[in-house]
Amino acid sequence: MYFSIEQIDPHNEPALKAWWEVGQAATAGRASMPWPVWEQMRSIATTTNPERALVFLAAIDGREMVGAALAAHPLLENTHGVELELYVRPDRRREGIATALLAEAEALTRGAGRTTVWSAALVPPGGTAPGEAFAHARGFDVASRESMKELTMADYRARRQAALDAVGGASDGYEIVTFDTVCPEEHLVSFGRLLGMLNAEIPLGDLDLADAEWTPERMRAAEQRQVAIGRHVLTAIAIAPGGTVAGASDVRVNDTSPTQGQVGITLVDPGHRGRRLGLALKVATHDLALSSYPRLRSVETSNAEVNTHMNAVNEQLGYRTVETVLELQKKL
CATH class of the missing domain: 3.40.630.30 (Gcn5-related N-acetyltransferase (GNAT))
Known part of the structure; x- marks a missing residue:
């Protein structure tokens, strides 16, 4: 199935709302770190941040947004890396959408002269989840393990x-x-x-x-x-x-x-x-x-x-x- 990867302007409210809805759907079942409510996300996305530059990516199939990514570029220290979040609408998983979003984010990272990508995967205590296997298959190492309480x-x-x-x-x-x-x-x-x-x-x-x-x-x-x-x-x-x-x-x-x-x-x-x-x-x-x-x-x-x-x-x-x-x- 065809889809394209595009960068969206967070000041384009309908596009940002569609981006937010993908993340909301993708995170609906997790036990911690609730997805920000719309009003909070809109404020975060459109308020200037001297600490980080935010890049919003979207996977679009026709007129639908089916995947979303957020690449945060630190501006004051740790400027060798990018913090990345990936989200795919639950009904469109296992179609290569996250892989395509990751490839675009890595290309942007290289283009900015940065060398490291940081991300995170949430898994049940003592268990695993698809995000862990996805990360390992694409070259990520587990650098630290934290308990979310x-x-x-x-x-x-x-x-x-x-x-x-x-x-x-x-x-x-x-x-x-x-x-x-x-x-x-x-x-x-x-x-x-x-x-x-x-x-x-x-x-x-x-x-x-x-x-x-x-x-x-x-x-x-x-x-x-x-x-x-x-x-x-x-x-x-x-x-x-x-x-x-x-x-x-x-x-x-x-x-x-x-x-x-x-x-x-x-x-x-x-x-x-x-x-x-x-x-x-x-x-x-x-x-x-x-x-x-x-x-x-x-x-x-x-x-x-x-x-x-x-x-x-x-x-x-x-x-x-x-x-x-x-x-x-x-x-x-």
Whole structure:
């Protein structure tokens, strides 16, 4: 059956809506990472992002869109690679559509002078799924394995006091400061220093990713973009006795999806570990999320399977594994 691969303009709303509908259909059955609602996707696609350039690809058969791909080109670091997502309408699978979309994305990657493609496949815990075999057959390696976990707010409420008791006095002397998206000016530089450690401190497996430099200017620009797309980054930072930011965690909630949240980062400076700051910060962010969004039903997070400490923290809060994320990498 004939189909063509075309690049679409995200400002062409009917084309973007058709693209979104393909992704919605393709992801309808997965256990985690719900597909963004239309209003959120439209905002993300049409709001300028200084961090990444987005390329929207579509597989079109006649007047129907049957496949979709999103290629994100990092602009500030890791500019040697492209982050790729592929989606095929369920009734059109096994027709070579994903293969054609991948070939076009790889051609664009080479044309941009980039050498690496990153993607992901979701599989059941301890199991497999067609996306894994597809990736292996096309030259992708599994660079890291992550556990995707979900926490219902009912479970969190039931476990919250026990989590606070576990923190106890371990973090005495540290102040927990919370905010919605925009970091207080007095902590901006120190918070940026901590964020710059992220890729060096979290288990990345074989992923070829470099650290980022978070200047105050970059942080403010990133905050304003979150505000522009209606995403609230509900953040807690731990302030050490000397005034530096020793740790941070956040829960992200979109105004268009107030019942679902997602953890962005949780990171504690190595020099301040062993004081239960990770657990204290997570309790603070989940409390902030609940007070800000009373209709919040659940929060998702993902951590490398080898990150035993953070996985233990999440289990203590009541998170349960719902899927495994295979972080995929292909060197062109």
